[in-house]
Amino acid sequence: MSENLSSILDANSKYADSFGEKADLAMPPSRKFAILTCMDARLDPAKFAGLSEGDAHVVRNAGGRASDDAIRSLVISSEVLGTREWFVIHHSNCGMETFTNEKISGDLKSTFDTKEGYFINWLTIPDREESVREDVSRLRNHPLVSRDIRISGYIFDVKTGKLIEVVKG
Numbered sequence: 496m497s498e499n500l501s502s503i504l505d506a507n508s509k510y511a512d513s514f515g516e517k518a519d520l521a522m523p524p525s526r527k528f529a530i531l532t533c534m535d536a537r538l539d540p541a542k543f544a545g546l547s548e549g550d551a552h553v554v555r556n557a558g559g560r561a562s563d564d565a566i567r568s569l570v571i572s573s574e575v576l577g578t579r580e581w582f583v584i585h586h587s588n589c590g591m592e593t594f595t596n597e598k599i600s601g602d603l604k605s606t607f608d609t610k611e612g613y614f615i616n617w618l619t620i621p622d623r624e625e626s627v628r629e630d631v632s633r634l635r636n637h638p639l640v641s642r643d644i645r646i647s648g649y650i651f652d653v654k655t656g657k658l659i660e661v662v663k664g
């Protein structure tokens with residue numbers, strides 16, 4: 496067993512010991528909102544946004560971008576599970592600011608000897624605020640997104656833990 500796995504299982508066993516009433520939580524998020532954010536290890540949405548189990552959906556990917564797959568999850572979140580407000584949260588010092596599509600596709604070609612990387616839009620972030628505006632706008636204008644869902648955009652500052660508004664909901 497890897498060291499990671501054994502520490503995960505230890506922590507999980509303690510968590511399950513006090514799981515209690517969480518067994519009765521409903522599937523739809525009780526606070527009817529979803530957060531789309533980056534997978535960055537420094538961001539913990541439960542902590543920075545004060546979430547408990549059952550409260551909200553959190554969709555994460557590299558950059559917190561409104562990719563087709565993030566949209567898939569958000570559409571399920573609203574149309575099947577009833578969320579009515581979404582928050583797009585990118586952050587300072589994001590790994591997605593450190594390379595371009597061309598660069599990563601070239602690097603992957605060297606590593607794996609395939610051009611597959613060139614077929615992927617890596618959704619890199621050349622301009623932090625612009626990426627938030629782009630994603631909020633893509634979601635607001637998407638044909639599968641109901642016009643009455645309130646959508647706003649923020650940047651989480653990894654130096655202060657604060658959320659900074661970029662697009663008002």
Ligand SMILES: [Zn+2]
Pocket residue numbers: 533534535557558559586588589590591
């Ligand atoms: Zn990031």
